[in-house]
Amino acid sequence: MISGVSYNVFNGEEHLLHSIRQIRPCVDFVGLVVQTVSNLGNPAGPALEATVASALEQGLADRVTWYVPDLAAPPVMNELRKRNIGLDDARRAGVTHFMTMDCDEYYDTREFAAARDFIDACRIRASSVRTYLHIHRPIWRSRLPDNTCCAFLSEIGNDTVITLNAPYPTFIDGTRGINGNGRPFHFFDERIIAMKHMNLVRHSIDSKLSNSSNAGMTEFMKGVRDLYAAWRPGQPLAFPGKPPMEIIEVPDLFGIDAHFRPRGHTTENP
Secondary structure (H helix, E strand, O other), rough: OOOOEEEEEEHHHHHHHHHHHHHHHHHHEEEEEEEOEEEOOOOOOOHHHHHHHHHHOOOOOOEEEEOOOOOOOHHHHHHHHHHHHHHHHHHHHOOOOOOOEEEOOOOOOOHHHHHHHHHHHHHHOOEEEEEHHHHEEOOOEEEEOOOOOEEEEEEEEOOOOOOOOOOOOOOOOOOOOOOOOOEEEOOOOOOEEEEEEEEEEOOOOOHHHHHHOOOOOHHHHHHHHHHHHOOOOOEEEOOOOOOOEEEEOOOOOOOHHHHOOOOOOOOOOO
């Protein structure tokens, strides 16, 4: 197995280097597909390009491909194109097992390595994992996994392409399904490995929400923004149209909480 990942990069760059450091010991190739203008025409944050340069300088990333979005296309199509560019970059680097990631996604190093070795030993062609939501800080996490899973390492060939909303054994982002019909397929138990999603842990939540592929859903996104602003530790989190989600305190698994703790807070509770 030659394993590789590609990060879809626009915002959330405050997570990028921390995220890569967790999995860099486990993979042979890390690529970044980066855009400086969002799929909706908004400029990236001022730290993006320096963060990408730092990833290269530190040996965290092996390749950077710059992407210019088609602003006339639906945002999801630009996202899909970026993920396929990342797939192509990895394939050219000789990668045989691939996954696509976002900047705010984290995996435990030991869990990732064990899952990779299991896939290799059992000749798994496609796989997925459960995910956990985090809010405000890395220490505040949903007790139960999210309904949306994430495609994990999957075997690729010369003709492998990611197609939008391709059939997949578990419910995943429609821009990530690789070899969903391939067998054997493995869905990892969350006690073995899970993706820790820092989706609501941001220096600027507005940048995330205003440039999301769902940004056109104005009432929903306003609801998420209001929910984020109003949430406090000890309270459930209830997304519009969804049942309340219990949020618990967890250890700072990746040693990043200090980067996201509000200024002036020195104790564990904000």
